[in-house]
Amino acid sequence: xxxxxxxxxxxxxxxxxxxxxxxxxxxxxxxxxxxxxxxxxxxxxxxxxxxxxxxxxxxxxxxxxxxxxxxxxxxxxxxxxxxxxxxxxxxxxxxxxxxxxxxxxxxxxxxxxxxxxxxxxxxxxxxxxxxxxxxxxxxxxxxxxxxxxxxxxxxxxxxxxxxxxxxxxxxxxxx
Amino acid sequence: xxxxxxxxxxxxxxxxxxxxxxxxxxxxxxxxxxxxxxxxxxxxxxxxxxxxxxxxxxxxxxxxxxxxxxxxxxxxxxxxxxxxxxxxxxxxxxxxxx
Numbered sequence: 386x387x388x389x390x391x392x393x394x395x396x397x398x399x400x401x402x403x404x405x406x407x408x409x410x411x412x413x414x415x416x417x418x419x420x421x422x423x424x425x426x427x428x429x430x431x432x433x434x435x436x437x438x439x440x441x442x443x444x445x446x447x448x449x450x451x452x453x454x455x456x457x458x459x460x461x462x463x464x465x466x467x468x469x470x471x472x473x474x475x476x477x478x479x480x481x482x483x484x485x486x487x488x489x490x491x492x493x494x495x496x497x498x499x500x501x502x503x504x505x506x507x508x509x510x511x512x513x514x515x516x517x518x519x520x521x522x523x524x525x526x527x528x529x530x531x532x533x534x535x536x537x538x539x540x541x542x543x544x545x546x547x548x549x550x551x552x553x554x555x556x557x558x559x560x
Numbered sequence: 561x562x563x564x565x566x567x568x569x570x571x572x573x574x575x576x577x578x579x580x581x582x583x584x585x586x587x588x589x590x591x592x593x594x595x596x597x598x599x600x601x602x603x604x605x606x607x608x609x610x611x612x613x614x615x616x617x618x619x620x621x622x623x624x625x626x627x628x629x630x631x632x633x634x635x636x637x638x639x640x641x642x643x644x645x646x647x648x649x650x651x652x653x654x655x656x657x658x
Contacts, residue, residue, distance in 0.1 A: 431600055434585045454599075466578060466610070501602060522574045524613065530606050540603050545568055545613030551606060551653075 391536035395420040399533035402557065403495045403502040414559060417493070421504060421531045422486040426479075426538045427454040433461070440465040455479065458540060467520040468543040477518060482541045484513045485527045492547075496556035503539070504531045505552055510543055526550075572621055575614050576634045582611040583641055590648045605653060615642065 390400070395416050401407040409417070430451035438448045441464035448460040459478050463469040469478060485491060491508040506529045510519060513527055524543035528550055532539050544550050589596070589604055596604070618635055621627055627635055 427599055429597070429599060431597070431603075434588065436581055436585055440581070465581065467574075498602065498605060503606070522570055522578055524570070525568060528609070532602070535599075539599075540606055542607060542610060544609050545617055549609055549613035549616055551609040551612065 390534045393420070393536060396533040396536050399495065399504055400502050402559075403497055403504075403533070406557065409559065414493070417504070417559075418486060420536075421506065421529075421538075422483050424531055424536060424538050425455075426458065427535065429454065431457045433457050437461045437465040444471045446471070454537075458542075462542045463520070466542075467522045468524065469514070470518050470520045473518045473520075478541070481514050481518065481527065482529050482538065484508075485529050485541070488513050491560065493559040494552050494556040495559065496553045498553070502533045504533060505529065505550070505556075506531070507544075507547060507550065568617060570617070572618070572627060572631050575618050575621075576631060576638070579611055579614040579618065579638055580634070582614070583638065583645070586611065586649060587641075587645055590645065590652065593652065608649075608653060 390396070398407070398409070398413060399417060399420075402409060431454050433448050433450040433452060435450075437460050438450060441448045441460045444464050444467075446460070446464045448456065448464070451457075452460075455475050455478075459473075459475045463473050463478055464471055469481070473481075485508045486506050488508040490512060491506050494505040494507070496503055496505070507526050510523055510525055510527050514523075522543075524545050526544050526547060527541065528544050529541040530539040531537070586604075593601065618627075618638075622632070622635060
């Protein structure tokens with residue numbers, strides 16, 4: 386994904402949990418949460434579909450494609466899809482992601498997509514997103530996905546239900 | 561943690577808007593799939609839960625007779641588009657259900 390796998394010990398631990406089912410302690414879980422919570426979005430340029438850019442523009446936001454991943458995700462999930470209120474800033478979107486990851490009631494899922502390891506964190510929207518930032522197309526849950534290979538946040542968005550999420554049936558749920 | 565489906569307060573109009581938008585994007589994404597970066601492909605797959613959730617919710621509301629005439633017409637158009645492009649999406653998702 387970024388030219389190799391992260392050598393950070395917690396990312397390596399996450400990959401072992403996914404690939405060999407290694408048991409983790411409560412301390413490990415806390416370390417994993419801290420690691421994911423501090424992760425950035427990818428700094429690589431990504432494209433923004435013209436329809437997302439068009440709707441973002443109609444809502445008063447200009448998006449040039451390609452752009453950085455955080456802006457691309459805000460353009461899609463905030464300014465176009467309006468899962469968050471359109472007035473939500475990229476910093477606030479990122480704050481909400483960090484809140485999801487650190488939420489006491491959040492659940493963690495570990496799985497592989499193809500051969501790519503993924504850690505998903507899911508929490509109830511009304512527990513982690515301030516009421517004033519919940520948009521008209523919000524869902525009851527916020528899902529954050531992290532790549533232990535690239536050590537970066539892949540995406541974060543709201544969903545209808547945990548069952549509707551694209552998480553494989555064989556995923557390991559830690560919380 | 562579990563919430564009932566019918567607690568989702570999103571309007572049917574929003575669901576239709578969202579599904580039309582995301583499926584339109586998906587069709588273009590399929591066309592440029594081989595040129596996309598590994599990161600972009602992975603994000604697309606992980607975010608497929610959004611249109612899938614919209615579609616599941618619309619199916620429920622349609623069965624419950626909660627769509628008005630205009631909504632039902634838009635839903636039928638969407639269903640035809642989804643049926644047309646579903647095989648390509650399913651190939652990309654590698655057995656993940658839409």
